Amino acid sequence: MTSPSLKDSALYLERLGYAAAPPPTLETLRQLVQRHTQTFSFETINTFLHLPVPVDLSSLERKLLHDGRGGYCYELNHLFLALLHHLGFDARALTGRVVMGGPEDAITARTHLVVLVTVDGAPYIADVGFGGMVPTAPLRLDTEAVQSTPHEPYRIIRQGEAFLLxxxxxxxxxxxxRFDLQPQELVDLEVGNWYVATHPDSSFRGRLTAARTGAGLRKTLQGNRFTVHRLGTPSEHHSLSSVDDIVAVLRNEFGIRVPAQPELRLAMERLLEREQQAA
Incomplete structure (x- = not known):
């Protein structure tokens, strides 16, 4: 799959802290992954509101670069793939089956987009869109050794034609x-994204989540529960009791320009009511 050309590459690179295009090296890839997960938040405001999630490149650039929003894997990793192509990296899309929180051999749908990057002949997985457990460094694919990142250690185990992260x-x-190396075309990504955004069984539909990394920490929002996970110390949990509190956390902790939509405030009010009833 070849992504269309970026229209706002200079702005994209500026958001990531670059005044000029860096060379397509492994060190650049490491910096891009780390900076991306710190700059562009994972968030599901659109699916929370049951709104469409377009994944064409023009829509992604407008949402992430101009509207001050984040996105999920089909948005973040798709735009990241286009940036890698722009910089001259050898990169292509793969899809995976999320098993986090369940049996590792579960047969789930292909609902996760990830990027395969080849640098100096070596294959790496680059993923800037896996929510609260996003790997913050590229991971080499041709080894089963434990690999360090700025956050948790990761490893990739070969399972026949598939790999388990x-x-x-x-x-x-x-x-x-789990993922494999089956080539993916744009239509495959559109189908997977359609499932994530609209299927009644999608874990994102009607659910408000956000995630962002920082130096030595991860921040997550699940409904009205805001958590800061710091390496080596107990996590900090905060229960948000008002719509204004949720909006403030999205803005100040995740850097999201929250849409001024009455529907969003109403959805958040209903979310808080459900949480109070369940307490």
Whole structure:
């Protein structure tokens, strides 16, 4: 799959801290992955409101670069893939089956977009769109050794024609997703994204989530529960009790320009009512 050309590459690079295009090296890839996960938040405001999630490049540039929003894997990794092509990287799209929180051999739908990048003949997985457990460094594909990142250690285990990505969390290895090297075309991404955005069984539909990394920490929002995970220390949990509190966290902690839509405030009010009833 070849992505269309970026129209706003200079703005994209500026958001990532570059005054000029960096060379397509492994060190550049490392910096891009780390900076991207710190700059562009994972968020599901559109699916929370049951709104469409277009993944054509023009829509992604407008949403992430001009509207001050984030997105999920089909948005973040698709735009990132276009940037890698613009910089001269050898990169292509892959899709994966998320198994986090369940059996690692579960047969789930292909609902995760990830990027395969080849640098100096070596294959790496680059993923800037896996929510609260996004790997913050590229991961080499041709080894099963534990690989360090600025956050948790990860490893990739070969399983026949597939690969299993796991992360070490509080001393325990937890499976994240399985993927293979089957080439993906734009239509494959559109179908997967349509499922994630619209299928009644999608875990994102009607659900408000956000995630962002920082130096030595991860921030996550699940409904009205805001958590800061710091490396080596207990996590900080905060229960948000008002719509204004949720909006403030989205703006100040995740850098999201929250849409001024009455429907969004109403959806957040209903979310808080459900949480209060469940308490």
């Amino acid at each position: 796991s992360a070490e969390v509080t001393g325990e290895w937890r499976a994240m997703y």
